[in-house]
Amino acid sequence: MSKVRVLVGTRKGAFILTSDGKREKWDVSGPHFAGWEIYHLKGSSVDPNRLYASQTSGWFGQVIQRSSDGGKTWETPGGEAVPQPGSMPAGASNKFVYDVSSSTGKPLTTHQWYDGTQHPWEFKRVWHLEPSLTDADTVYAGVEDAALFRSTDGAASWQEVSGLRGHGTGPHWQPGAGGMCLHTIVLDPSDPQRMFIAISAAGAFRTDDGGNTWKPINRGLKSQYIPDPNAEVGHCVHRIAMHRERPGVLYMQKHWDVMRSDNAGDLWQEVSGNLPTDFGFVIDVHAHEPETIYVVPIKSDSEHFPIDGKLRVYRSRSGGNEWEPLTRGLPQSDCYVNVLRDAMAVDSLDSCGIYFGTTGGQVYGSSDAGDTWAPIVRDLPAVLSVEVQTIR
Amino acid sequence: MIQVILPAHLRTLAHVDGEVAVDVEGPATLRSVLDALEARYPMLRGTIRDHVTHQRRPFLRFFVCQEDWSHEPPDAPLPDSIVRGKEPFMIIGAIAGG
Numbered sequence: 001m002s003k004v005r006v007l008v009g010t011r012k013g014a015f016i017l018t019s020d021g022k023r024e025k026w027d028v029s030g031p032h033f034a035g036w037e038i039y040h041l042k043g044s045s046v047d048p049n050r051l052y053a054s055q056t057s058g059w060f061g062q063v064i065q066r067s068s069d070g071g072k073t074w075e076t077p078g079g080e081a082v083p084q085p086g087s088m089p090a091g092a093s094n095k096f097v098y099d100v101s102s103s104t105g106k107p108l109t110t111h112q113w114y115d116g117t118q119h120p121w122e123f124k125r126v127w128h129l130e131p132s133l134t135d136a137d138t139v140y141a142g143v144e145d146a147a148l149f150r151s152t153d154g155a156a157s158w159q160e161v162s163g164l165r166g167h168g169t170g171p172h173w174q175p176g177a178g179g180m181c182l183h184t185i186v187l188d189p190s191d192p193q194r195m196f197i198a199i200s201a202a203g204a205f206r207t208d209d210g211g212n213t214w215k216p217i218n219r220g221l222k223s224q225y226i227p228d229p230n231a232e233v234g235h236c237v238h239r240i241a242m243h244r245e246r247p248g249v250l251y252m253q254k255h256w257d258v259m260r261s262d263n264a265g266d267l268w269q270e271v272s273g274n275l276p277t278d279f280g281f282v283i284d285v286h287a288h289e290p291e292t293i294y295v296v297p298i299k300s301d302s303e304h305f306p307i308d309g310k311l312r313v314y315r316s317r318s319g320g321n322e323w324e325p326l327t328r329g330l331p332q333s334d335c336y337v338n339v340l341r342d343a344m345a346v347d348s349l350d351s352c353g354i355y356f357g358t359t360g361g362q363v364y365g366s367s368d369a370g371d372t373w374a375p376i377v378r379d380l381p382a383v384l385s386v387e388v389q390t391i392r
Numbered sequence: 393m394i395q396v397i398l399p400a401h402l403r404t405l406a407h408v409d410g411e412v413a414v415d416v417e418g419p420a421t422l423r424s425v426l427d428a429l430e431a432r433y434p435m436l437r438g439t440i441r442d443h444v445t446h447q448r449r450p451f452l453r454f455f456v457c458q459e460d461w462s463h464e465p466p467d468a469p470l471p472d473s474i475v476r477g478k479e480p481f482m483i484i485g486a487i488a489g490g
Contacts, residue, residue, distance in 0.1 A: 035401055036401065057401065057439075058451060059399070059401070059449065059451040059452060059485045059486070060399075060401060060402060060405075060439040060440075060449065060452075060485075061438055061439055061449060062438065063405065063435070063438075063439065076405070076434075076435040078434065079433075079434045079435030092437065092438075092443065094437070094438045094439070094443075095437070095438060095443045097443065097444055
């Protein structure tokens with residue numbers, strides 16, 4: 001029988017929620033890495049028992065954890081004790097060093113700081129881990145300050161995909177309120193050379209050659225809060241989602257505006273339609289219906305909570321513009337939580353499951369594509385990320 | 393053997409319960425103790441000092457015989473009581489929050 005595993009990253013540890021295909025009764029394990037911020041954890045589609053987790057701390061920096069048994073046990077790749085005194089270990093799973101070598105790298109330029117001055121690039125943390133679609137040992141990391149790294153040895157060591165940071169627009173990138181982070185990595189299942197990433201606040205970028213070269217894909221985005229609302233870069237993209245059977249169609253939740261592209265990001269059009277507010281963080285696509293998408297509208301960029309204290313997921317069955325509120329089972333009064341950009345995911349069971357986590361520590365699930373909801377857990381630390389594995 | 397006291401989160405990361413002990417070849421200094429510690433417990437690399445610059449992470453402090461050695465030169469010799477294991481070398485996380 002199918003099983004669902006929900007991977008939850010929080011401000012104070014990771015939790016793993018498991019259920020059978022009915023998704024009625026849940027087993028909760030955790031906290032894993034108690035006390036640490038877990039920005040993201042995600043499983044490999046090649047080997048579902050292979051999980052990667054980004055564990056961070058203001059005191060101790062970045063740690064990368066890896067599991068080979070579905071989260072029962074964890075290891076820091078390359079962190080094994082060295083048998084010979086004096087010799088140093090080969091692995092460096094938390095070593096993220098920007099590539100400035102003359103042969104493969106790019107000069108470490110500066111980027112815009114909050115006050116408009118230029119600021120040096122500094123590694124702070126890993127926001128997002130994206131396992132390869134074809135190899136369980138290959139995984140991408142989106143980091144702050146914004147850059148893309150790749151590991152081909154199961155996260156034991158990392159190399160920057162420096163063509164992105166160094167392609168030329170870097171000095172115009174600037175941090176959003178949460179830092180200058182590369183938070184979204186979308187791999188194209190039909191073309192291993194193509195991937196999409198998004199940076200706050202620089203925008204969306206695409207490579208068609210496996211990461212060697214990149215181009216901004218922000219045409220059609222309009223951001224009234226930047227000097228040139230139609231600029232090539234500088235947009236605060238919050239999240240991009242794709243349906244794996246239609247990889248040329250992308251959906252985006254921007255700071256304000258819900259957007260859609262039918263040509264792999266070459267041009268975007270707004271599909272906010274009748275949403276009560278088009279500010280938000282998450283966006284995702286139904287597992288079997290490429291035109292069915294979900295967002296959680298948030299009141300504004302200065303009031304990060306739902307309108308009128310009513311937590312509502314909005315669903316469009318037409319790829320945008322026409323939206324319906326989904327409220328059954330969600331609190332409809334006095335709810336003032338936020339849903340962060342990596343905190344929504346879908347399973348791929350016949351009746352598609354939708355999941356999201358809140359800054360109030362709730363993880364909600366729907367086993368009927370959003371028609372009805374129920375809390376899986378109510379009292380976790382603030383949720384930073386939610387991922388789902390459908391295990392058959 | 394030099395006794396090292398780690399913050400609780402780093403003990404968990406290193407899979408140890410209490411103090412750890414490391415052997416240092418040559419003069420015992422901040423640098424050589426941390427080198428030995430990271431060689432014995434590689435998962436701690438990058439969590440106490442930067443991978444590349446070897447700068448101490450800002451919210452950690454080093455205490456030696458009740459004195460703050462956080463700003464001492466990395467190659468300054470540690471006191472004899474540390475070298476002989478009578479006093480521990482302490483790595484302490486700053487108290488922060490509110």
